[in-house]
Amino acid sequence: xxxxxxxxxxxxxxxxxxxxxxxxxxxxxxxxxxxxxxxxxxxxxxxxxxxxxxxxxxxxxxxxxxxxxxxxxxxxxxxxxxxxxxxxxxxxxxxxxxxxxxxxxxxxxxxxxxxxxxxxxxxxxxxxxxxxxxxxxxxxxxxxxxxxxxxxxxxxxxxxxxxxxxxxxxxxxxxxxxxxxxxxxxxxxxxxxxxxxxxxxxxxxxxxxxxxxxxxxxxxxxxxxxxxxxxxxxxxxxxxxxxxxxxxxxxxxxxxxxxxxxxxxxxxxxxxxxxxxxxxxxxxxxxxxxxxxxxxxxxxxxxxxxxxxxxxxxxxxxxxxxxxxxxxxxxxxxxxxxxxxxxxxxxxxxxxxxxxxxxxxxxxxxxxxxxxxxxxxxxxxxxxxxxxxxxxxxxxxxxxxxxxxxxxxxxxxxxxxxxxxxxxxxxxxxxxxxxxxxxxxxxxxxxxxxxxxxxxxxxxxxxxxxxxxxxxxxxxxxxxxxxxxxxxxxxxxxxxxxxxxxxxxxxxxxxxxxxxxxxxxxxxxxxxxxxxxxxxxxxxxxxxxxxxxxxxxxxxxxxxxxxxxxxxxxxxxxxxxxxxxxxxxxxxxxxxxxxxxxxxxxxxxxxxxxxxxxxxxxxxxxxxxxxxxxxxxxxxxxxxxxxxxxx
Amino acid sequence: xxxxxxxxxxxxxxxxxxxxxxxxxxxxxxxxxxxxxxxxxxxxxxxxxxxxxxxxxxxxxxxxxxxxxxxxxxxxxxxxxxxxxxxxxxxxxxxxxxxxxxxxxxxxxxxxxxxxxxxxxxxxxxxxxxxxxxxxxxxxxxxxxxxxxxxxxxxxxxxxxxxxxxxxxxxxxxxxxxxxxxxxxxxxxxxxxxxxxxxxxxxxxxxxxxxxxxxxxxxxxxxxxxxxxxxxxxxxxxxxxxxxxxxxxxxxxxxxxxxxxxxxxxxxxxxxxxxxxxxxxxxxxxxxxxxxxxxxxxxxxx
Numbered sequence: 001x002x003x004x005x006x007x008x009x010x011x012x013x014x015x016x017x018x019x020x021x022x023x024x025x026x027x028x029x030x031x032x033x034x035x036x037x038x039x040x041x042x043x044x045x046x047x048x049x050x051x052x053x054x055x056x057x058x059x060x061x062x063x064x065x066x067x068x069x070x071x072x073x074x075x076x077x078x079x080x081x082x083x084x085x086x087x088x089x090x091x092x093x094x095x096x097x098x099x100x101x102x103x104x105x106x107x108x109x110x111x112x113x114x115x116x117x118x119x120x121x122x123x124x125x126x127x128x129x130x131x132x133x134x135x136x137x138x139x140x141x142x143x144x145x146x147x148x149x150x151x152x153x154x155x156x157x158x159x160x161x162x163x164x165x166x167x168x169x170x171x172x173x174x175x176x177x178x179x180x181x182x183x184x185x186x187x188x189x190x191x192x193x194x195x196x197x198x199x200x201x202x203x204x205x206x207x208x209x210x211x212x213x214x215x216x217x218x219x220x221x222x223x224x225x226x227x228x229x230x231x232x233x234x235x236x237x238x239x240x241x242x243x244x245x246x247x248x249x250x251x252x253x254x255x256x257x258x259x260x261x262x263x264x265x266x267x268x269x270x271x272x273x274x275x276x277x278x279x280x281x282x283x284x285x286x287x288x289x290x291x292x293x294x295x296x297x298x299x300x301x302x303x304x305x306x307x308x309x310x311x312x313x314x315x316x317x318x319x320x321x322x323x324x325x326x327x328x329x330x331x332x333x334x335x336x337x338x339x340x341x342x343x344x345x346x347x348x349x350x351x352x353x354x355x356x357x358x359x360x361x362x363x364x365x366x367x368x369x370x371x372x373x374x375x376x377x378x379x380x381x382x383x384x385x386x387x388x389x390x391x392x393x394x395x396x397x398x399x400x401x402x403x404x405x406x407x408x409x410x411x412x413x414x415x416x417x418x419x420x421x422x423x424x425x426x427x428x429x430x431x432x433x434x435x436x437x438x439x440x441x442x443x444x445x446x447x448x449x450x451x452x453x454x455x456x457x458x459x460x461x462x463x464x465x466x467x468x469x470x471x472x473x474x475x476x477x478x479x480x481x482x483x484x485x486x487x488x489x490x491x492x493x494x495x496x497x498x499x500x501x502x503x504x505x506x507x508x509x510x511x512x513x514x515x516x517x518x519x520x521x522x523x524x525x526x527x528x529x530x531x532x533x534x535x536x537x538x539x540x541x542x543x544x545x546x547x548x549x550x551x552x553x554x555x556x557x558x559x560x561x562x563x564x565x566x567x568x569x570x571x572x573x574x575x576x577x578x579x580x581x582x583x584x585x586x587x588x589x590x591x592x593x594x595x596x597x598x599x600x601x602x603x604x605x606x607x608x609x610x611x612x613x614x615x616x617x618x619x620x621x622x623x624x625x626x627x628x629x630x631x632x633x634x635x636x637x638x639x640x641x642x643x644x645x646x647x
Numbered sequence: 648x649x650x651x652x653x654x655x656x657x658x659x660x661x662x663x664x665x666x667x668x669x670x671x672x673x674x675x676x677x678x679x680x681x682x683x684x685x686x687x688x689x690x691x692x693x694x695x696x697x698x699x700x701x702x703x704x705x706x707x708x709x710x711x712x713x714x715x716x717x718x719x720x721x722x723x724x725x726x727x728x729x730x731x732x733x734x735x736x737x738x739x740x741x742x743x744x745x746x747x748x749x750x751x752x753x754x755x756x757x758x759x760x761x762x763x764x765x766x767x768x769x770x771x772x773x774x775x776x777x778x779x780x781x782x783x784x785x786x787x788x789x790x791x792x793x794x795x796x797x798x799x800x801x802x803x804x805x806x807x808x809x810x811x812x813x814x815x816x817x818x819x820x821x822x823x824x825x826x827x828x829x830x831x832x833x834x835x836x837x838x839x840x841x842x843x844x845x846x847x848x849x850x851x852x853x854x855x856x857x858x859x860x861x862x863x864x865x866x867x868x869x870x871x872x873x874x875x876x877x878x879x880x881x882x883x884x885x886x887x888x889x890x891x892x893x894x895x896x897x898x899x900x901x902x903x904x905x906x907x908x909x910x911x912x913x914x915x916x917x918x919x920x921x922x923x924x925x926x927x928x929x930x931x932x933x934x935x936x937x938x939x940x941x942x943x944x945x946x947x948x949x
Contacts, residue, residue, distance in 0.1 A: 362767070363707060363767070365709045365711075366709070372709075376711075376761070380754070380757060383753070383757060384750060384753075385750060385753055385754040385757055386722075386747060386750050386751060386754055391750055395743060395746055395747070395750075398743065398746045398803075399742065399743045399746075399803060402743070402745075402746075402794070402797050402802075402803035403803070405794060405797055405798050412944065416794060416940065416944075419790055419794055420787055420790055420791055420794070420937075423749070423786050423787060423789075423790035424783055424786065424787050426750070426753065426786070427753065427779075427782055427783040427786040427787075428783055430753055430756065430757050430779060430782075431776075431779035431780060431782075431783065433757075434757060434760045434761055434764065434775060434779050435776075437761055437764075438760070438761055438764030438765070438772070438775065439764070441709075442707075442709060442711070442761065442764045442765040442767065443707060443764065443765070443766070443767030444707045444767045502742060502743070503741070503742070504741035504742040504743050504744070507739075507741035507744075508741070508743070508747065511725070511739065511747060514725065515721065515722065515725055515751075518721040518724070518725065519717070519718035519721045519722070521721075522717040522718060522720055522721045522864070523714045523717045523718060525717075526713060526714070526717045526860055526861065526864060527713075527714075529698065529860045530702050530713065530859065530860055530861070533699065533700060533701045533702060533859060533860065534701040534702070535701070535702045535703075535704055536701065536702065536703045536704070537703075537704055537705075537706045538703050538704070538705065538706065539705065539706055540705040540706070540707060540708075540766040540767055540768045540856055541705075541766075541768060541770075541855050541856055542768065543770070550767070552769055553767045553768070553769060553772065554764070554768075554769045554771075554772020554773060554775075554776065558772070558773075558776065559772060559775070559776045560776075561776070562776060562777065562780040562781075563780050563783065566926075
């Protein structure tokens, strides 16, 4: 069974699922899951050592012969797409049911199938023209998924912003592929590492794919799109769709030569995204917006790995470049798993309480133990804590950084700040997720709707459990997953195919297992001792205050207050304060809000300026023929003067 | 088999010796204040008593409230196993274990902060917020220190990094790590371990609602963390790995004792800092470690 047949099966199943989306949700689900399983098998076949699959057809589509290729780099992303595509499809049945959303639920199923199909095509397309077509269709399907709830103004706005920014990126990609085709004489894509004249094109790819990936200054579309979309859509968005940008950056940095300044830029943007992404996340009060900013952070971590990989390539340093690149690539999987898990958990909270505002939640663990456990596990994973998967990939990146520090050279200048900032990012992410888990799931309910929460059903629980299982599996047995990542890195740069697994990776896996075992043992011993000595329940210690209310619990804003103050220079938080006045103050309030600073403080003013200039220029065109003649005369005069002085 | 036995024996010794350090510190403080003070073994008695007591749990607390500290305790114990004891080396050692050490401590912090938030008390929320916020700076300092040692010894394994002394930057590294030790272990001038009921506390306020065996686990874990940091500091400054076994172990014990005395003296002679100054002091610690890093780098380039 070759991957080609599996991919064909997956494509056919997805195509067959399209007409079923409207009337037969169960059939649609079955076909989508079948497609996901086949795609996963095809990816696993390539990643487990099979040769890359390649297929060319003689029939022309759009004047070009289709050329598909599934190598280890594509397969790495395809596996993630298959897992999250299947998990999200299963989740959506209960989360976005037909009876609650009679119009948008069938539409959502249809667009879901389209999204998976076009993303899959982007991953296997090896022809620039077809890549662009698939890319554009993928962007449009994403737009319709974001605006599923199009009655809400917020969703429409998020959709438009996404569409506009995404097309700005596509424009760069048009330029990129067109110049590539012009210089190579064909649209066919493949390794062209020796063509050094193509190196400058990587800047265009960086802009175009960077927008999709949500790099720091280009991330403006990301928070609102992730927050407004239904949660299973946010999950696949954050898990896979923004990874398409990473795929582009990885793919074309492997196929084309990369100028060294671009490698430094990738690294710098990665560092900025990592630290500032988490800083913005700390300022959020909306659960899903917060998770969206963490995507910016994790994309940053992936790019730190890729940036060091590129530097290692440029310097001929296989040792550390390979390690950092593998860390970055493994983080693609890891981030996909735990971020999708967190978004599905957030969706479950939203489903149960009807709100995303953290200040209205609290104490949900009692009503939703499954969601709370899965979410907390995902939170520990994204904070890069052992024994889970997030730590494994960050550890590999760190290992690359430490190894590059040992070797003299300019890379040291990057490795020191990168390691320090990576540690700071980890500590900030930890602070942020302590805040989220503590405020949403622990304590007591802050509002009646939080008190009436209910656990989600099995078809929402199963995908979360599966993703949580993936996080634990990669954490406990990293050596099992290593060959897949190493093959992707070897496909990226064939010269590195001789690199071996760091021996300490299996030691790390055993240490994780020991940690899990010892932790479990300690919990069991403590539980036994507590049972023996007797457990009493009493109110939380309140310093003797007579009437504590749930609203007196620490809030998300206060929790993040200290760190927000440190980052106020870029977060620009807006404070709306009405202090209590007079002897018997009636109402007082104090609210803090962190805007999307880059969008509101940079892009919106610039856009307003452009619009102002355009409006001013439009005054020239008014339809009075006399004035037009006058313009012509002026123009002629200018030309005469120009030619006169030109001599 | 013998390797596993050795690991368990080491774990046992770490767990056994840990409560001694706070005892010594308290003794020093008492002496400086002109009191007799509690016995050095006081923490052992306290732990034994707490272990046999019943538990009062907050009505809103989830199982994480007590299970979290138990896992955090084991995380610190595993971190202890990664720290080399001079010529004896570490129980577990591999390339990159320095980062595992860092993140095991982070795991303990994550779980303890969540256990604190679990009661829904604003006091404990405040403590947890301060803990995780200041830890950002402490972690930056710690990774700089580890990088400095890593550059100097071209290694990412604690056992190799701590074997020789820190070389030209040893004094800077020692000062930076000592400040991190004070901050991470709730010591004056960052925090005051003597009182639970101040709005300005950090670590101590997080455990307000813990009692009985879970509190014993937390206190023991805190003592263990202090010992781990003391051994790490001693290992970073002294060339323990290069000496013979008996003198090196004696020197290690002496250094840990000296650190405990120094902590006690700092606690007796200094007042706690105003809370808003804590980040400044931690940033200073970070800069010390960063300068040690630059010194190590210059040393390598030369």
